[in-house]
Amino acid sequence: MLFPELSTDEQKLFALNHQLISGSSKFSFRLGSQAKGFNRLYIITMSKHQGKREGKGSSEVESGTCVHDEADRLCFTFSARPQLGAMSEVSPDWVDDRQLRRLDEMLIVVDENDKVLGADTKRNCHLNENIEKGLLHRAFSVVLFNSENKVLIQQRSEAKLTFPEHFTDSCSSHPLSNSAELDEEDAVGVRRSALRRLRAELGIPPEQLSLEDIVFMTRYHYKAKSDPIWGEHEVCYLLLVRKNVTINADPGEVQSIHYLSQEELEDLLERAARGAARVTPWLRIIAEKFLYKWWAHLDDLSQFVELHKIHRV
Structure with a gap:
């Protein structure tokens, strides 16, 4: 198993406190939560780099299967939910x-x-x-x-x-x-x-x-x-x-x-x-x-x- 320190849920979502990079924009993910900024399926590639796990998005896919790739990578399809938790700049002016x-x-x-x-x-x-x-x-x-x-x-x-x-x-x-x-x-x-x-x-x-x-x-x-x-x-x-x-x-x-x-x-x-x-x-x-x-x-x-x-x- 690649990255044995990852839990099953982490391997499914590749989420906690790491970033998915697609084009020039960065998007943060949290384990088990709605993935912000996406409404389609992505392939996520994880690689080891100085003890850190990183991810990059590639083209859209239509399946949800997990694919073990080369020795230092794990690729799988990521089913991202609609943008439910979008950040907003709205600030209530009456609160202290x-x-x-x-x-x-x-x-x-x-x-x-x-x-x-x-x-x-x-x-x-x-x-x-x-x-x-x-x-x-x-x-x-x-x-x-x-x-x-x-x-x-x-x-x-x-x-x-x-x-x-x-x-x-x-x-x-x-x-x-x-x-x-x-x-x-x-x-x-x-x-x-x-x-x-x-x-x-x-x-x-x-x-x-x-x-x-x-x-x-x-x-x-x-x-x-x-x-x-x-x-x-x-x-x-x-x-x-x-x-x-x-x-x-x-x-x-x-x-x-x-x-x-x-x-x-x-x-x-x-x-x-x-x-x-x-x-x-x-x-x-x-x-x-x-x-x-x-x-x-x-x-x-x-x-x-x-x-x-x-x-x-």
Whole structure:
């Protein structure tokens, strides 16, 4: 086998942090993700050069077979997907410098069944032009209840990329494309990311909240436009926490927080339907599809745990 250090997936995609050169343009590839800039099949030639693997594209081909070439090369056909994750120079002028830097975070790209395809930037994942071409990423929503069975609802800051100043769930964000947050056993990777963001956004002291306090309930898949340029398209893990915690919210993330009863949340959503308040689409999904059914059973929610289901909403 040529290049035995390559995994099977790498040999199929020849991707991670290397470049395909075709003509005068260079294109970067990531393992398992959509190949940017191509919409046809290519032959990729890999060669060893001072310990590095390099690739060059040749003419179009019509097959997907792997061909072992000369002693120092491996040629195979590369099936590149359409340009889903195209880089864009569009920058939202209302976000602050910290939120702007976060647009470069690498999120987890998945298919509709939550199978990992690769990674792409937060910026690319939230551009409607990419979403309409099918780009989908993994996310989470947390609903945090206190001992009075009231749920924490936050109002997003004016600097948020999508749905600024909207009322939403307790905390929502994304697991990052790293080994710790990609770990799928018991959804521990997503739960780790939720713990990270609960501490960062809400300022919950580390000693008050642990990974074991975060319960994975189910998943839902939704799509929503925030404005003509930015939007959401996520397979979202719905996580639940029942605990009294100290909140010291980051004003760059959170404008206000409120603990609401079921009746108060219903009133908020009713006011939003009349245009008297603004709520995120996923808050309405969470409330109407899940929370209203769960509220009377908060002491034992085992009947509502759906580890293998993805709700299409």
